[in-house]
Amino acid sequence: MALRALVGVKRVIDYAVKIRVKPDKTGVVTDGVKHSMNPFCEIAVEEAVRLKEKKIVSEIIVVSCGPQQCQETIRTALAMGADRGIHVDVSGKDYESLGPFQVSKILAALAKKENVNLVLLGKQAIDDDCNQTGQMTAAVLDWPQGTFASEVKVEGEKLKVVREIDGGLETISIKLPAVVTADLRLNEPRYATLPNIMKAKKKKIETVKPEDLGITLTSRVQILSVEEPPQRQAGLKVETTEDLVTKLKEVGRI
């Protein structure tokens, strides 16, 4: 059976940026800061593209929820090999309170509307560090979930998923349709080549509003403050291994 895949991608502050907390404690500075696709989402896109190259997936739809700039993130996924994009336009106050709760409802609605049988997401976004959206999307759809996947194989009407768990690895078999969230070891995402970037410009991105999908964005979770974590005291350089051991004994650590 050919699969139709929906891949969620999030635009976040680039992983290499040292973030700054706003002085008024309402959030972190995002204006003029480099943004890119969440690294875990790149892995999800790459996996979908590989499944398409193996002719297991017939169409890849990428979706991103947020302001206008999300279209760049969708373009990146299209340049990596996705077929078409959907931008779910959320801005202003709604965007500030947009979290896994809302995104999972949007993704579930799109999964049904687009008649997909595989939803691929990253295991977490490196900004909110929630690690929730995939699990919640699976719940809304009543589909099984293969979270923290480091290997995905299609076996007939099922997916065999190797998961990264605390003690090592675990293999599960889940029925399709299903939701899978990618861990770092699932694959190494490709770079989009210039010809592919050019081709991606011709691919379609449809813009929809949450209301179009029958979703009203409400939030019962409110951010009261965002603050700097306590800073560590500057340390001491020791000259020799002997000194190091002596110091650790002095402070009672060994």
Added chain:
Amino acid sequence: MLRIVSARSLSRGATSLLQRFQSTLVIAEHDNEKLIPITLNAISAAKRLGGEVSCLVAGTNCSKVAGELSKVQGVAKIFVAQHEAYKGFLPEELTPLILATQKQFNFTHICAGASAFGKGLLPRVAAKLDVAPVSDIIEIKSSDTFVRTIYAGNALCTVKCDEPVKVFSVRGTSFEAAPVSGGNASSQEAPPPSPAGLSEWVEQNLTKSDRPELTSAKVVVSGGRGLKSGENFKLLYDLADLLNAAVGASRAAVDAGFVPNDMQIGQTGKIVAPELYIAVGISGAIQHLAGMKDSKTIVAINKDPEAPIFQVADFGLVADLFKAIPEMVDILKKK
């Protein structure tokens, strides 16, 4: 709710007015043999909320774990769900059980440790309850206000959750483990299972080790790309054995195949906060620091004096690890 308002709680006065309506369900993590330690940290967090704390033990074999839990201080009730359906602790099977338990007892809070188990399960439960969950909390300010980190631990975010049921996971290293004796919980059967049959557990490939468990070890020795090969990690195992330490790794070391994934420390691996963390051949990238910067004492051994790890290290040694580690082993052996 009236059911909970006993004469005793009424006489406790105004301060407990709120508390008597609180009741927390902790989802116990275990392997059918013993409790996984992070559950004890989650119980401490639950106790912080003030109300009654119950635990749910689901699995194919629960009697030992339920026995262990009944003695944990602060646990009032244990719900036991023993059935083949819970093989592999699949979220598709555990979620209906938790929903049925919730329907019967109306908890105000549902939580678990923020381990792979808790992270996989709780958001599914929350979505079914139509509430937004809160991940990996490090502090409880009140029954509805929690603190968590965002951006790889580089900002602290205080959130107020007005959901009818608060579903949250607990960072193990931020709460003490509840004492494993002194408790006397009552035990009862949980609602019967309604197998979903969407998923099946196939097998596990666990990393075996005699060393202490990484997330609860007092001392952690970690290696990065600087180790250059899996064989060279033996240097760190020798040092770890002398210090009774667990061994961790950076992502670079895991990706290069030096060590298995479950040893990765960081934003997307494990969070540790030991008394002593020794980083060897690790540069100290943002994502690695996220997993260890709450350690009490940090030592860095790195040949690059500019490595960012030195900015958080209490003691830094600029040296070649292939020289420094064997030296350290020799010194420790002598003493």
